[in-house]
Structure formats: C-alpha cells, structure tokens
Amino acid sequence: MLLSRYQNIDFVYNLPWQDGIKLINKAIEKTVEHKDWEVWLSVYPNMTEETFVPFGKFKERKPEKPKKPKQTAEEMIAKAEELRKIHQGIHEGVNNNGNI
Secondary structure, rough: OOOOOOOOOHHHHOHHHHHHHHHHHHHHHHHHHHHHHHHHHHHHHHHOOOOOOOHHHHHOOOOOOOOOOOHHHHHHHHHHHHHHHHHHHHHHHHHHOOOO
16 A cells, blocks of 8 residues: 555566665655645635635644653552552452342
8 A cells, every 4th residue: 555656566676676666665754744634625625714624724734742750669559559440340240149
C-alpha cells in the first residue's frame, strides 16, 4: 500500500538502498499528508469565517500528546495494593455466601 503508485515493484527492489529509504520516507510523508487532507475535509463543512484554517496551516499543526499523570513508584504500588484488596474482597464475598 505504501508504494502502491508503482505498477511494478521490481523498480523499487532494484534501487540502491539509500534511494529506497528516501522513496519509503517520501511515501510515508505523502500518506500522512493524505490522511491530514481527509481529516481537514471532514472538518471543513463545520468551519466558519472565524474558525477557518487553510489546509497548509492545518497540516503543520502538532498534535498534543496525552499527558500522563506523574506518579512515584510508591504511589503506583499503593494503588495496585488498593485494587488487589478490592478484587480479593469481591471474590471472598462470592465464595462465602454465593452472591456479591
């Protein structure tokens, strides 16, 4: 799929490896651009004059990475022990009287 524009893939196989790497990088770049275009097209109908973003500017955006909560090892262990106690309590309840 990545190199689908080439009818005969032998052309790619016969390239020097450096050229092959460049070709693959370019194909990845074009694939990302195509996906950005599809997203922009889906957002476009909902844009107003105030919220309009040209495609060139849209594709330059940097998506925000989800922020992970900073936890110490001790906090993670405490949370795991708490979850284990809850889990054990549920299973003990089922074993002792047949229902939760």
